[in-house]
Each structure stands twice: as structure tokens, then as C-alpha cells.
Amino acid sequence: MRILHFSDAEYQQRMLRVKQRMQAQDIDVLIVTEPANINYLTGYDAWSFYTVQALLVFQDVDLPMWIGRSIDKQSAIVTTNLPDERIIPYPDIYVHSPDRHAAQFIAQMLLREAPRAKTVGVEMGAYYYTARDHAELQKALPNVAFKDAELLVNWVRFIKSEREIAYMREAGVITERMMKRAVEVAAPGVRQCDVAAAIYHAQMSGTENYGGLPATSPPHMGFGERAREPHPIFTDRRIDTNSVANIELSGCRLRYHAPMSRTVYFGRPPQSYRDLASYVIEAVETSLDAVRPGVTCEGIELAWRKSMSAHGIEKENRLGYSIGIAYTPTWGERTASIRRTDLTVLEPGAAFHLMGGLWLANTGITITQSFVVTATGHEPLTATPRELVVKD
Amino acid sequence: MRILHFSDAEYQQRMLRVKQRMQAQDIDVLIVTEPANINYLTGYDAWSFYTVQALLVFQDVDLPMWIGRSIDKQSAIVTTNLPDERIIPYPDIYVHSPDRHAAQFIAQMLLREAPRAKTVGVEMGAYYYTARDHAELQKALPNVAFKDAELLVNWVRFIKSEREIAYMREAGVITERMMKRAVEVAAPGVRQCDVAAAIYHAQMSGTENYGGLPATSPPHMGFGERAREPHPIFTDRRIDTNSVANIELSGCRLRYHAPMSRTVYFGRPPQSYRDLASYVIEAVETSLDAVRPGVTCEGIELAWRKSMSAHGIEKENRLGYSIGIAYTPTWGERTASIRRTDLTVLEPGAAFHLMGGLWLANTGITITQSFVVTATGHEPLTATPRELVVKD
Numbered sequence: 001m002r003i004l005h006f007s008d009a010e011y012q013q014r015m016l017r018v019k020q021r022m023q024a025q026d027i028d029v030l031i032v033t034e035p036a037n038i039n040y041l042t043g044y045d046a047w048s049f050y051t052v053q054a055l056l057v058f059q060d061v062d063l064p065m066w067i068g069r070s071i072d073k074q075s076a077i078v079t080t081n082l083p084d085e086r087i088i089p090y091p092d093i094y095v096h097s098p099d100r101h102a103a104q105f106i107a108q109m110l111l112r113e114a115p116r117a118k119t120v121g122v123e124m125g126a127y128y129y130t131a132r133d134h135a136e137l138q139k140a141l142p143n144v145a146f147k148d149a150e151l152l153v154n155w156v157r158f159i160k161s162e163r164e165i166a167y168m169r170e171a172g173v174i175t176e177r178m179m180k181r182a183v184e185v186a187a188p189g190v191r192q193c194d195v196a197a198a199i200y201h202a203q204m205s206g207t208e209n210y211g212g213l214p215a216t217s218p219p220h221m222g223f224g225e226r227a228r229e230p231h232p233i234f235t236d237r238r239i240d241t242n243s244v245a246n247i248e249l250s251g252c253r254l255r256y257h258a259p260m261s262r263t264v265y266f267g268r269p270p271q272s273y274r275d276l277a278s279y280v281i282e283a284v285e286t287s288l289d290a291v292r293p294g295v296t297c298e299g300i301e302l303a304w305r306k307s308m309s310a311h312g313i314e315k316e317n318r319l320g321y322s323i324g325i326a327y328t329p330t331w332g333e334r335t336a337s338i339r340r341t342d343l344t345v346l347e348p349g350a351a352f353h354l355m356g357g358l359w360l361a362n363t364g365i366t367i368t369q370s371f372v373v374t375a376t377g378h379e380p381l382t383a384t385p386r387e388l389v390v391k392d
Numbered sequence: 393m394r395i396l397h398f399s400d401a402e403y404q405q406r407m408l409r410v411k412q413r414m415q416a417q418d419i420d421v422l423i424v425t426e427p428a429n430i431n432y433l434t435g436y437d438a439w440s441f442y443t444v445q446a447l448l449v450f451q452d453v454d455l456p457m458w459i460g461r462s463i464d465k466q467s468a469i470v471t472t473n474l475p476d477e478r479i480i481p482y483p484d485i486y487v488h489s490p491d492r493h494a495a496q497f498i499a500q501m502l503l504r505e506a507p508r509a510k511t512v513g514v515e516m517g518a519y520y521y522t523a524r525d526h527a528e529l530q531k532a533l534p535n536v537a538f539k540d541a542e543l544l545v546n547w548v549r550f551i552k553s554e555r556e557i558a559y560m561r562e563a564g565v566i567t568e569r570m571m572k573r574a575v576e577v578a579a580p581g582v583r584q585c586d587v588a589a590a591i592y593h594a595q596m597s598g599t600e601n602y603g604g605l606p607a608t609s610p611p612h613m614g615f616g617e618r619a620r621e622p623h624p625i626f627t628d629r630r631i632d633t634n635s636v637a638n639i640e641l642s643g644c645r646l647r648y649h650a651p652m653s654r655t656v657y658f659g660r661p662p663q664s665y666r667d668l669a670s671y672v673i674e675a676v677e678t679s680l681d682a683v684r685p686g687v688t689c690e691g692i693e694l695a696w697r698k699s700m701s702a703h704g705i706e707k708e709n710r711l712g713y714s715i716g717i718a719y720t721p722t723w724g725e726r727t728a729s730i731r732r733t734d735l736t737v738l739e740p741g742a743a744f745h746l747m748g749g750l751w752l753a754n755t756g757i758t759i760t761q762s763f764v765v766t767a768t769g770h771e772p773l774t775a776t777p778r779e780l781v782v783k784d
Contacts, residue, residue, distance in 0.1 A: 001617055003627070047609055047623040050519070050722035071709050071751055075621045092709040093733075096726045124524035127442070128721070131526030132517035132542065150524065193596050193603025200592035200606075204585050204626075211585030211628030214592075214610045217439055225393055229467045231439040234596075235395070236603030317463050317484040328720045329520070330442035334488045341485075359463055 003079050004043050005254050006163055011081050014041055015057070015064070017156045022059055022149075027121035029114050030057040030149055031106070032064075033133070034126035035327040037153040039255060042066060042082055046075035049128050049327065051095050052102035058114050065113060067106050069095060103133055107140030121149030127329060154335050157324055159349040164256065164324065165372055168351060172258035172370065172381035174212045174251025178202045179262055182219075182249070183389055188241040188266050192223055192234040199249055212251055215259075216328045219249040227263070227364035230357065242267035246357070246366045250331055257323055257331040258381040259353045261366035264389040273363070275311075277388035280367050283307035284356040284386060287319070287338075288369060291378040297342040300354075305340075313358065320354040323370060346373045351381070395471050396435050397646050398555055403473050406433055407449070407456070409548045414451055414541075419513035421506050422449040422541055423498070424456075425525070426518035427719040429545035431647060434458060434474055438467035441520050441719065443487050444494035450506050457505060459498050461487060495525055499532030513541030519721060546727050549716055551741040556648065556716065557764055560743060564650035564762065564773035566604045566643025570594045571654055574611075574641070575781055580633040580658050584615055584626040591641055604643055607651075608720045611641040619655070619756035622749065634659035638749070638758045642723055649715055649723040650773040651745045653758035656781040665755070667703075669780035672759050675699035676748040676778060679711070679730075680761060683770040689734040692746075697732075705750065712746040715762060738765045743773070 004011075018041065022030055032055040038044045041055060044066060053068035063086050066076050070089035077084060090105040110117065120141065123129050138146060160168065178199050185198040199219050206212035221234045224243040239245070243266050250259035265273065283304050290303040301319045308315065320338035323331055331353070336344035338352060350373045357366035367388070370381040396403075410433065414422055424447040430436045433447060436458060445460035455478050458468050462481035469479060482497040502509065512533065515521050530538060552560065570591050577590040591611050598604035613626045616635040631637070635658050642651035657665065675696050682695040693711050700707065712730035715723055723745070728736035730744060742765045749758035759780070762773040 045625055046621065047612060047625065047721070050609075050724070069709075071622050074751065075624055078618065078621065078624075092731075095710065096713070096724070096729060122523065124527065125522050127520065127522070129523050130517050130519070131514065131521050131523050132540070134523030134526070135516065148524070191603055193598060193605075196603075197593045197596035200596055201589045204589035204592055206585060206628065211583055211588075211626075213585075213625060214606075217442075218606045220439060226470065229438065229470065230463050232467055232470075233437055233439065233605060234603075236598065317461075318487065321488070329439070332442070332488070337488060339484075359466070 001078055004081055006043070008081065010161060010163065011041070011043070014156060018057060018153055019059060021152050021156065022057065022121065025121065025147065025149065026119055027147055027149060028059050028117040028119050029110055030121040030152065031137070032057060032123065032153060033129040034123055034153070035128065036255070036325050037123070040153065040157055040325055042080040044076055045079045045255065046072055048072040048075065052133060054106050056110055056113070061113060065109060067109055101132070101136040103136035104140045107137060110141070117144055119147050120144045121147050121152065123150045124148040125150045151335055154333050157333060158322060158335050159347055160324060160351055160372065161349070165349065167253045167256040168258050168324070168372065168381055170210055171251040171253040171256045174203060174206050174253060175249065175258050175260050175382050176384050177207070178249050178251055179247065179260060179384055182247050183264060183391070186239060186245060186264055187391060188239050190239050191236050192221060192239065193236045196221065196234045203251060210253065212253060213255065215250040215252040215257060216326045216331045219247060222246045222364060228359050228362070230359050239266060244363060246364050248366060255325045255327065257326055258370045259323065259331055259368070260370060260382050260384060261357060261368040262384070262389055263365045263367060264391060266391050268392050269388065269390060274388065276365055277367065279308060279311045279313060280356045280358065280365055281386050284354060284367060284369055287354055288371065288378055291346065291371065291373060292376060293347055293373060295346050297336050297338045297344045297346070298340055300338050301340055315358060318355070320352045323351050323353050348373050348375050393470055396473055398435070400473065402553060402555065403433070403435070406548060410449060410545055411451060413544050413548065414449065414513065417513065417539065417541065418511055419539055419541060420451050420509040420511050421502055422513040422544065424449060424545060425515055425521040426545070427520065428647070428717050429515070432545065432549055432717055434472040436468055437471045437647065438464055440464040440467065444525060446498050448502055448505065453505060457501060459501055493524070493528040495528035496532045499529060502533070509536055511539050512536045513539050513544065515542045516540040517542045543727055546725055549725060550714060550727050551739055552716060552743055552764065553741070557741065559645045559648040560650050560716070560764065560773055562602055563643040563645040563648045566595060566598050566645060567641065567650050567652050567774050568776050569599070570641050570643055571639065571652060571776055574639050575656060575783070578631060578637060578656055579783060580631050582631050583628050584613060584631065585628045588613065588626045595643060602645065604645060605647065607642040607644040607649060608718045608723045611639060614638045614756060620751050620754070622751050631658060636755060638756050640758060647717045647719065649718055650762045651715065651723055651760070652762060652774050652776060653749060653760040654776070654781055655757045655759060656783060658783050660784050661780065661782060666780065668757055669759065671700060671703045671705065672748045672750065672757055673778050676746060676759060676761055679746055680763065680770055683738065683763065683765060684768060685739055685765060687738050689728050689730045689736045689738070690732055692730050693732055707750060710747070712744045715743050715745050740765050740767050
């Protein structure tokens with residue numbers, strides 16, 4: 001049994017683009033460690049990245065090589081496009097061991113396959129590529145030069161294929177259902193954790209036609225005073241009357257995400273809060289109107305800033321970020337950010353979460369939109385109305 | 393509003409133990425980056441570790457210093473025992489930026505507070521301490537010596553307090569409920585993702601008296617052929633008749649875990665499979681009987697090995713690992729492992745997941761037990777019977 005979600009041709013295309021970038025940077029071997037990047041290039045999907053694993057991509061050898069813990073070999077056989085002989089397990093004695101490190105094993109395999117490799121690319125700032133992993137690799141490969149190739153694969157991921165966009169649309173439908181359930185269940189007197197339970201249930205159930213997956217992150221839910229925090233975890237306290245809640249969540253389909261935030265008001269919001277909501281909604285709409293191929297990320301942020309400054313409000317933190325395939329701890333791709341100084345030019349197939357979120361001194365509000373850039377503008381990934389949700 | 397789950401005295405005790413270890417290793421400042429360690433020492437709890445954050449512990453200054461992204465400052469105010477002036481936010485321009493790195497900011501704060509620091513401890517192999525974080529810190533602190541202090545805090549966490557054990561018992565009760573729901577819902581014809589939905593719902597709902605939290609990891613569910621994989625993700629396929637499923641999951645209470653695995657057989661298991669289950673159950677029981685203060689981790693594994701070898705079965709991978717407080721990606725503490733060569737001596741308050749799991753060439757089986765070491769033996773953290781679950 002093999003489980004693959006893209007055609008051979010699509011995987012080959014991805015690998016080709018990676019090798020082109022490797023060539024441009026004179027990298028002989030790329031050690032890919034970021035779980036989303038390994039998945040993108042081979043399909044590999046298992047919760048094994050808490051131990052060392054890597055995909056070696058060789059400039060001069062056709063097929064890459066997966067290296068991971070012995071017990072996870074079977075997952076590589078089932079979920080990747082690699083022939084069995086390119087799936088190389090290391091023994092369990094390397095796992096969380098004080099005197100051995102899997103980097104030693106990886107170095108051996110690298111030299112066996114590419115004994116004349118001069119320059120080795122590594123993803124310096126990637127999650128799960130720890131300082132120790134790097135130090136051990138350097139020790140085990142004293143004769144090669146290391147080059148930082150962080151985001152090399154992530155930038156290839158930046159433009160999504162038709163198939164990828166289709167999965168993100170499916171994730172978006174799950175996102176809508178999750179938010180719908182949250183709004184249905186949340187009410188004064190209900191425990192926060194019971195709202196979370198309803199969200200998670202909707203997330204995994206997906207639709208009648210396809211199931212969901214856990215996202216990279218729990219729903220970020222800030223109730224009452226805690227609406228001032230963007231990334232709090234829910235508790236078992238009961239929801240107060242006359243309070244707000246920010247709920248940020250994402251459906252996930254085959255590791256693709258389409259996040260969304262909404263603010264729910266329990267009770268009758270004061271006019272000042274309704275005004276705040278209308279400013280955010282207007283600024284999000286103005287920003288989305290500015291989206292089209294050729295515009296920069298900075299340009300989108302400028303549209304937001306102009307709209308908000310008319311009301312005297314400034315947002316210090318970034319307005320959004322690239323999204324797509326992701327593993328914990330974040331659904332952001334760490335490439336383009338929608339903010340001042342980011343000169344990334346939008347192209348069809350780029351996807352973002354436009355984070356219309358404000359965390360102010362005494363309250364917070366979040367009304368956001370995930371979208372894909374199209375040939376002429378943008379396509380929203382969720383259809384939930386952009387509004388302040390009022391439960392009175 | 394402050395939310396703290398332990399007494400001041402307990403936090404002080406933890407910090408004292410950390411400083412004693414720092415002194416023994418001549419460390420002037422410890423840069424703590426592992427989310428579970430920051431939580432352990434201050435209570436800090438937010439999903440912010442996808443950007444750089446650190447807790448600086450000074451040998452010569454009483455209070456530590458939390459440094460994180462500006463928008464997460466409010467979470468530090470709410471969830472830690474630190475006075476506001478020890479909560480230091482860095483501006484958003486440091487987030488996922490090509491030309492700036494938060495390590496530069498951390499270095500400035502460190503030097504401001506401890507200008508004469510000579511030796512700085514860092515957690516080299518900790519999750520979220522990336523190779524780039526370390527390289528940038530080294531660049532920004534050219535006049536200090538770096539020392540690997542990985543697991544320094546983790547080893548302080550190794551022995552749990554009464555209060556911690558109480559939270560782990562509560563996590564265990566949630567674990568039992570999650571497994572109960574999984575077994576109720578799972579049946580031939582049901583989609584795997586709908587079993588996951590039921591598990592997650594039970595996980596967050598917790599009990600009438602307290603709520604749950606998401607665990608570090610999704611439930612690992614291997615159905616049918618995929619029972620040979622320890623860490624697969626569920627799909628939306630329907631469960632087959634006459635098939636097995638391994639389900640590993642953990643309840644979570646205030647970030648404390650108590651994991652458990654069970655195997656469910658859909659249909660009538662052949663005698664050979666029943667025999668396999670009885671060998672595992674017997675070996676788990678023999679191992680648990682060996683648990684008491686003074687015994688080594690290796691000693692527990694020896695009891696397992698003797699029991700299994702009578703049936704000609706060898707388990708290559710480790711038999712268990714230390715558990716407690718944890719953030720994604722694993723509920724293991726990365727300190728002691730129950731395996732050959734691990735000479736860690738058991739003490740009251742140590743806690744483990746005894747992983748009675750076999751992933752064989754043609755099937756798999758997992759019947760496990762989380763426990764705490766007591767003065768005279770062990771206390772199980774879950775009461776679910778250790779048996780092969782049959783749904784016929």
C-alpha cells in the first residue's frame with residue numbers, strides 16, 4: 001500500500017525546482033530537516049520529527065534518501081514516493097542518547113552516496129534542526145563546507161499548484177465548519193474547554209466527503225480580559241456575559257491549512273467596539289482589494305495602514321504571512337510576511353493569512369481572511385462573513 | 393488577573409535546584425528555551441514558541457527574565473510569577489526577518505543584566521533552539537564561553553512533586569475517557585477521522601470538575617496494515633472488519649501528560665494474536681513488578697526482556713521514557729529511557745510511560761502503562777485494564 005496525494009510529475013517538478021536553487025547556490029547535497037519540506041518533496045507523513053530525521057537531496061544523484069528512526073521506516077515505505085532502497089533507518093540506540101547522535105549516521109550515509117561533496121546545505125533556522133544537530137553534523141563532516149539553505153525549499157513551496165490550492169479550499173471548508181460550531185456552542189456559562197471540544201470534533205470530522213487533520217496549533221482562544229493575548233490556551237473557566245472572545249483556528253486537509261479568526265461578543269457590544277470592528281473589516285477589505293499579481297507584500301500593508309490611520313489606529317505587528325503545508329508549531333511558512341519592508345512580489349498561487357488582528361491595551365479584535373492570489377486578484381479560502389459575531 | 397498552578401514556594405524550590413546545578417557547572421547565565429522548561433520555572437503558557445523566546449536565569453541575580461515577542465508580553469503577565477519589569481518584549485521586526493534576529497536582542501538584555509558573565513549555558517538539543525539561534529547568539533556574545541546545558545532543567549523536572557503527580561492523575565483520568573470513547577466509536581465501516589473526532593472531544597471536555605488540553609501529539613492511530621507503524625496519522629478511510637488498530641493517546645491537564653496505548657481487534661482475533669497479546673501483557677506486568685526506588689531503568693528493561701525472550705520475541709526499540717510536563721512535539725522528557733545501558737536510578741516521584749509496543753513485520757500490538765514511582769513500588773496513572781480490546 002502506498003498513500004500519495006500528488007502525481008509523480010508534481011513531485012518531480014518540485015524536486016527539479018529545488019535542484020535548480022541548489023545549483024544556483026553551489027550546493028552539492030541539501031540536508032532537508034523541516035518536516036513540511038520533507039513532506040513536500042516526498043509525501044512523508046508521520047509524527048516522527050521529535051527524533052532526528054532528514055531527507056538528503058543530491059545534486060548529482062537522481063533520487064533523494066530518507067533517513068529516520070528504524071521504527072518509522074514503515075511509514076516512509078507507505079507514505080513516500082521513494083523506492084525501499086532509498087529509505088534508510090538508523091537503530092534505536094541513537095534516540096535521545098547521551099553518547100550517540102543520529103547526525104553521525106546521517107554523515108556516514110551522505111559520504112557513502114556523495115563522497116566528493118564539497119558544499120552541504122542545511123536549514124539553519126528550521127524547526128527541529130537544533131543547535132546540537134548542527135554541531136554534531138559539523139563534527140562528523142569536517143571536510144565539507146556548510147551553507148545556510150534555510151527557506152530554500154520553503155520558497156519553492158511559496159507558489160501553490162492547482163492541486164495544492166484544491167486541498168487548501170477543502171481545508172477552508174473545514175475551517176468554516178469549525179468556526180460555525182464554536183459560535184454555536186460558545187455562550188455565557190459554557191466552559192471554554194467545551195467550546196474547544198466542539199471545535200476539535202468538527203476539525204477531525206471534516207465533511208461527508210473528506211476528513212480533517214489536527215492543525216499545527218491549537219485554536220488560540222482569548223476570552224474576556226485574555227482577548228488581549230494573541231496565543232493563549234483555553235481553560236475550563238466559564239464564559240462571562242458581556243465579554244468578548246477572539247478565536248483563531250484552522251482546518252487542515254492533508255497538512256494544508258486555511259486559518260481564520262473571528263471575534264465573538266457575548267451580550268450587546270458598546271458602539272465604540274462596533275466601530276472598532278467596522279474599521280478592521282474595512283481595512284481588511286481595502287487590503288484584499290489591493291491584492292493582485294505584481295503588487296508587493298509591503299503594498300498590501302500600506303493599504304491597511306492608510307485605512308486604519310484614518311481612525312488613528314496603528315498595528316505594530318505584521319499583517320499576515322504565507323500559508324500552505326505545515327507541521328507543528330505554526331501554519332506560517334516563514335517566507336513572505338505582509339508588512340513594511342517586505343518586497344516580495346505577489347504571483348498567482350501564493351497564499352496568505354491576512355491577519356486583521358488588534359491586541360490593544362484593554363481589548364482585542366480579530367477578523368481575518370485566508371486567500372490565494374489569482375491571475376486578476378484573490379480568491380478567499382473561507383466564505384465565513386467578515387463580521388463581528390454577536391451572541392446576545 | 394494571574395493564573396498560576398503551583399505555590400510560590402514550589403516555583404522557588406525549582407529555581408533553587410536549577411541554580412544549584414548551574415553553580416556545579418560554573419554557569420553564570422542559563423538561557424532556557426525549551427517551552428516546557430520555561431513553563432516549569434515560571435508558569436509561562438502560550439503558543440508563542442514558534443518565534444524566539446527565552447528565560448534568562450542568572451546565578452547572581454535573584455529573578456529571571458522572560459524575553460519574547462511583543463504581542464505575547466500580555467500572556468507572560470497573566471501566566472507567570474514574574475513581576476512586570478522582568479517581562480521584556482522585543483519588537484515585531486525581529487519576527488521571521490531575513491536581516492534581524494531576536495538573539496541579538498536577547499544578547500543585549502543578557503549583557504545589560506550580567507555584564508561580567510563569563511559562561512553562558514544553552515540547551516543545545518532542545519526543541520526550538522535552532523542552529524541559527526545558536527549561531528546568532530554566538531555572534532552577538534563574542535566574549536562569553538558557551539556551555540551545553542541541555543537537559544539541566546529537564547533533570548530537575550525528573551522528580552515530580554505531590555502537586556505535579558496530582559495533575560498527572562487528572563491527566564490519566566482524561567486518558568481513560570479518551571480511550572473509552574475511541575473503543576465505543578471505532579467499528580468496521582466507521583471512518584478513522586470520526587474516531588479521532590470522538591477522542592479529541594473527550595480530551596478537551598475532560599471531566600465535570602476540570603477541563604483538558606491538547607496533548608503534545610495527535611493520537612497515533614495505525615489501522616489494519618498500518619498497525620505496523622508507530623506514528624502514523626489517521627485518514628478518512630473506513631475501518632475494515634477483521635483488522636487491528638493501535639491507538640496511542642494522552643490526556644493533558646495543565647500541560648501534564650499520562651499516555652496510554654491499546655490495541656483494538658475488530659472481529660475474532662486468531663489464537664496466535666491472542667497469544668501475542670498475552671505475552672505483552674505479562675511482560676508489562678513483570679516490568680511493573682520490578683519498579684521500585686533504587687532499581688535502574690536498565691533493570692526494568694531486563695525484566696521485560698527476560699519475559700519476552702521466553703517467547704522468542706525481541707524488542708529493538710526502547711521500552712519507555714520519562715514523562716511529565718511537555719509541549720509539542722513529544723510528551724517524552726528526553727531524560728531517562730527504559731532500556732539497556734540506561735543506568736538512571738528510580739526514585740519516588742519519577743514518572744514513565746512503559747511502552748509495551750511491538751511493531752512487527754506483519755502486524756503490531758501496543759498495551760502500555762504510565763506510572764509514577766512510589767516509596768515501595770509504583771502507582772499506575774491510568775486504570776484502564778491492560779488487555780487486548782476485542783470488538784466482535
